[in-house]
Amino acid sequence: MFEGLATKYSSFCLVDLVNGEFEIIKTEKSIREYYKNKPEPDCEFSRYFLPFITVQNHQMLCEYTDYKLVAGKLRHVDYTQTITVNSRLNVGVTCDMEWRIASRNGKGEATRAFFIVKKVNREETKFKKTLREVHDIVEAAWLGIYYIELFHNELPHLKGNDTMMRLIGMDTSMNYSEEEAYESWFKGIPAESMPSVNASLQKMMQGKHDENTYKWIHPELGERYVRCGGVGQKIPGKGYIIMGYHTDVTDQVLREKENSLVVNALADTYRCLYYIDIKSHSYTSYVTNGSMFRKDIPNAGDFDTIRTLFWHNLARNDFEAKVKDFLDLNTIDNRFAYKNRLTLQFLDNEDKWNELKIIVCDRDSNGNVSHFILGLNDIDTQKQVEVRIHNELKQSKEAITLRTTLLQNMSHEIRTPLNAMFGFSQLLGQPEGFISDKEKDEYINYIHNSFNMLSMLIDDILDVSDDEHGQFRINKTQVAVNEICRSSLQIAEIRCPDKVRLYFTTELDDSYSIVSDGRRIQQVLINYLTNACKHTSDGEIHLHLSKTENPGHLTFSVTDTGSGVPPEMAQDIFERFKKLDNMVQGSGLGLNICNVIAENLNGSVKLDTSYTGGARFLFIL
Secondary structure, eight states: OOHHHHTTSSEEEEEETTTOOEEEEEOOHHHHHHHHTSSSOOOOHHHHSGGGEEOSOHHHHHHHTOHHHHHHHTTSOSBOOOEEEEESSSTTEEEEEEEEEEEEOTTSOEEEEEEEEEEEEHHHHHHHHHHHHHHHHHHHHTEEEEEEEEETTSOOEEEEOHHHHHHTTOOTTSOOOHHHHHHHHHTTSOTTTHHHHHHHHHHHHTTOOEEEEEEEEETTTEEEEEEEEEEEEEETTTEEEEEEEEEEOHHHHHHHHHHHHHHHHHHHHEEEEEEEETTTTEEEEEEEOSHHHHHHOOSEEEHHHHHHIIIIIIBOGGGHHHHHHHTOGGGHHHHTSSOSEEEEEEEBTTSOEEEEEEEEEEEOTTSOEEEEEEEEEEOHHHHHHHHHHHHHHHHHHHHHHHHHHHHHHHHHHHHHHHHHHHHHHHHHTSOTTSSOHHHHHHHHHHHHHHHHHHHHHHHHHHHHHHHHTTOOOOOOEEEEHHHHHHHHHHHHHTTSOTTEEEEEEESSOTTOEEEEOHHHHHHHHHHHHHHHHHHOSSEEEEEEEESTTTTTSOEEEEEEOSSOOOGGGSTTTTSTTOOSOTTSSOOSOHHHHHHHHHHHTTOEEEEOTTOOSSEEEEEEO
16 A cells, blocks of 8 residues: 555655564665575664665664654654765765654554655755755845736736736735736836836837836835836837836845935045045045035046145145155055054145045955045044143143142241241340340331231232132222332332342322222232342342333333343243242242233233343333
């Protein structure tokens, strides 16, 4: 009863899975001849086919043909996994082996099974595999072939292969008419696609090949994109026949849209973007923003075209050489030996910052650069932000340094007058006769001078704080300027050395007055005069008020014959904590306060650098 089935196979056996007995229904001729010369065939089933099968591990075949193991494998399935082994009987031939259930007992246990060996020619297998691959490729291409009949007085007909039917949403197992097939395709064309579809059909009916990509609405998948191409033929007296192809290109169109979005995004970042082929010394443009680039640079061409434009036309004169060297292809392999990216920032002719960027795409077998991306982007706004952040950090750092310096200076400057006041007051408290009246007057002057120093120092600190918080106080009244000068001179006399002559001259009458803050004017003059007293040990200090030195303005000048101001300090002498000599008493705030007062009074302070006999400071109102 099994002979009919056995004809399909090289060997076919029925095996008793309880005791291992087997019945050979069909076997390979070579096997029969092998055992015919034996006094008795080998009765162990697991060894029966072994001499004719080439396997790397004989144990594998032994286990696969072990009837007890097979019974267990077939407990819940009707067949085992197929294994493939090479045949010794026919070189180039493989054998597929498998077990199939024949019967079970009442408990569902496998009692008998068929052991099947199928011989397969290897070359035939390769051919069938190739056919399957070709079929898969065709299916993967999803290419529909169509044939449309547009005849007079007839409904349009559409014939197509299975792929075409599936593409237009029709079940290939159903018997649709050709009219229904055409209707299925036609009704999927949205209104926005209809003009391009009609235009394409008109060209085809003129005998011209045409291809059109358009949006199409699939009955199940929704919005898709299809590419339809073909050519038409006129049938005299009947109409037209159009033949062609139809394929779904939705993924491709969406990718192109994504690429377009990427290019648009790059266009917002880069002024221009190029793909450079070093071997052909050519470029292809992907992004070109700005009238100069669109006008002067074609979409493709020789690399020297854009190289010259960048360094000669775009870069500012002082950056030309750097840009030229950056775009030198002769040195690119050395510069990119250990990196894949380089950037160069430069100023253009409009004094705006730009950045050139080279990104390596690939290299040849020797590691030399083959292609790279060249991008130019505008970084002027970014540069401004960087400068602002840098200045803010610098100001923050300077503020911390200034506060530290202020604390250090104040600690010393406050302690000095306090110590003097404490020491001389102790001396004044000595018993009568311990010190002379002249010494008492001298000690009192020291205490008074120390008090004035401390008071000025505290005022300076308060003024610095008010200035930082925008609360600098100015109280303007009618001020007699000569009186202010004489009053300032009297306060400074206490600190003037014995060998120094301190005097005041003026070009104005004592009745001359202005509307300003007299206390602030006096503060500037006292700072000038006390500063001069510190640095002048011999000679004179001259306070002068002029109306002619700067016509239209009052000019207060303090001229001394002291040590003067070194040229390297002349530029920043009015900044905080700038001192000519750290060994000389002072906080380094005085001249800075003078500058603040002058600005709040709409005036200015300056150092007369033309004077070389000492130092000459001006206060102009």
